[in-house]
Every structure is written in C-alpha cells, then in structure tokens.
Amino acid sequence: MRKYLNVLSCLTISMLSLSCNSSAKKVSNQSMSGEIEVVNAKADNGRTLESAVNLKNANRVDECNGEIDKGLQGNDKNRKSRQDGIQPWMILDGYDRVVEVNGDFSKVLANSVYDYLGYIGNDYQRLFIDINSARRTGGKQYYVTGESRVRNNACKFEGDIEILSIREKTYGIYGVDDYMEGKVRRRGCCIAKYSLREDPKHFGSGVFAGYLLFYWYENNHRHIVYDNIDIDSDAYSNCQYAGTWQSYKTNKVKPCCWGQCRIPNSGDLDIGSCEFIVNPKYRSKGWEGFIQAW
Numbered sequence: 001m002r003k004y005l006n007v008l009s010c011l012t013i014s015m016l017s018l019s020c021n022s023s024a025k026k027v028s029n030q031s032m033s034g035e036i037e038v039v040n041a042k043a044d045n046g047r048t049l050e051s052a053v054n055l056k057n058a059n060r061v062d063e064c065n066g067e068i069d070k071g072l073q074g075n076d077k078n079r080k081s082r083q084d085g086i087q088p089w090m091i092l093d094g095y096d097r098v099v100e101v102n103g104d105f106s107k108v109l110a111n112s113v114y115d116y117l118g119y120i121g122n123d124y125q126r127l128f129i130d131i132n133s134a135r136r137t138g139g140k141q142y143y144v145t146g147e148s149r150v151r152n153n154a155c156k157f158e159g160d161i162e163i164l165s166i167r168e169k170t171y172g173i174y175g176v177d178d179y180m181e182g183k184v185r186r187r188g189c190c191i192a193k194y195s196l197r198e199d200p201k202h203f204g205s206g207v208f209a210g211y212l213l214f215y216w217y218e219n220n221h222r223h224i225v226y227d228n229i230d231i232d233s234d235a236y237s238n239c240q241y242a243g244t245w246q247s248y249k250t251n252k253v254k255p256c257c258w259g260q261c262r263i264p265n266s267g268d269l270d271i272g273s274c275e276f277i278v279n280p281k282y283r284s285k286g287w288e289g290f291i292q293a294w
Helices: 002-039 050-058 078-083 279-283 288-293
Strands: 116-121 123-136 141-150 154-168 184-198 206-219 225-226 240-246 253-260
Touching: 116 279, 123 253, 141 184, 154 206, 206 253, 279 288
Parallel strands: none
Antiparallel strands: 116 123, 116 253, 123 141, 141 154, 154 184, 184 206, 206 225, 206 240, 240 253
C-alpha cells in the first residue's frame, strides 16, 4: 500500500511539474511575442507605426480609426513617437528630417483651396466642416474658428491647435518632372494635435479632439504656402484631421475624421483609387449629393 502511495505521489509531482513548465513556456512565448511586436512596429515607406505596440498595450483603440488612447505603454522609443504625435495613418514618405521652423502656418490651416470631406460615427455619417480662421497665438500655438454640420444641425466652434513636430522633405521636393524647381526653397509637414469646442449652448454639441497632419512649402520669398504640388498624385491629401467627437450632454464618444481630397482612417467609405469615391452602401448617410455630383 505504501509503495502504491509513493508511486501515486511521484506521478502527481511529475504532472504538476509539467503543468508549471508549460505555463512558464507560455508566459515566455507571450513575452517574446510582445518584444517582437515592439521591434516590428515600423511602417513601410518611412511611416512610424505605434499601432502594433498600442494594440497590445494601450487601454483601448477606437475601432473607427486606430486612434490611440492616452494610456500608451512601451519603451522610450515609443514614448518619443507619442510625443511627436506620429499616428499610424500619417503618410510621411520622404519627410525624414525633423526641423525647427519659425514660421506662421495660419494661412495653411485656414486655407479654403479644397472643401473638407468628413464623417462622424462608425456608420460614416457625413460631416461638413470649415476652418474659417486661424491665428498664431505664440510659438507653435494657434487659435482657430469654424463651423460643423451634421444633417441639418450646424454649430460654430473654436479651439486650439498645437504643432508637435515639423519635418522636412528630403527627396521629391519639386514634384513631377521637377516642375517647381526654382520656386521652392523647401517642403515640409507639421504634425499637430487639436481641440475644437462647439458652442455648449447649441443642441447636439461637443468637442472634436485628435491629431492633424498638414503639408506646406516655403517659396523664394520665404513665405509658408499651402502645398498642393502633388495634386495630380492619386494619394494626394492635405490638412488631415483624425480623432473623436465627444458629446457635452451624454459624454458619448464617436470617431470623427476629415480632410481635403481624402479622409484619414476612412475604412471602406472611400473606394477610390485615383480620387475619393464614396462606397454606395453609405449613400443614405448624407453622401447622396456627393455621389450624384461625382
């Protein structure tokens, strides 16, 4: 009987040991997987992607657009990227050099070269938005005013834009066939964050917040100019805003993005290869007029 109990005890210990080893191996593999994802968190074509790290470590990721929550965890490199404001959707091909520019970007921010295209909500309800004015308040800070409209509900807003990083383009500066050669001193882009507050007294109002990417160039007179040098490119876009809208009344948060010529993080809303084309299945979400005009 004692011999039987000894054998049973040995078997139990062996099984516990195997279970522990398996658990330890599983934890080790998960840890290694996390390290690999951090190492591989770089995008093609010069983009910096935080998404691989954020999807594992952030408190949440909005399904709208991969917008990263404030609870970013990670190593020093990821924290630096976060401070620079670089987001997964940003197209930074060739904008490799971080620079300081003591220029006024107000005219770029308040430009009306192209109408904004935008949406709000996971169902891509059309958002109409205009930035009516922009004024530099000091350093990299700007005060802007504008108006938004969803369906028949229009509302004025005001708010702040803060430039986080300025990058200079290092190749392809003069456009196709260098047609702008001799007219451009340098080209660049700005990465910024924004907080735009609608009138709280207005029905259905709230706050737009997120990140912004816009492109500019400096002409021979050292003036900062809106960059549409690559307007004939299929992927051309400018003044790209991506973030959320939060209701004052209910605190409900919705994905909300807009831009010129293209919309960042627009999922299957945009099915165009050469230009922005609305997916017909969202026709009833305020896009009927746009589709007919196109």
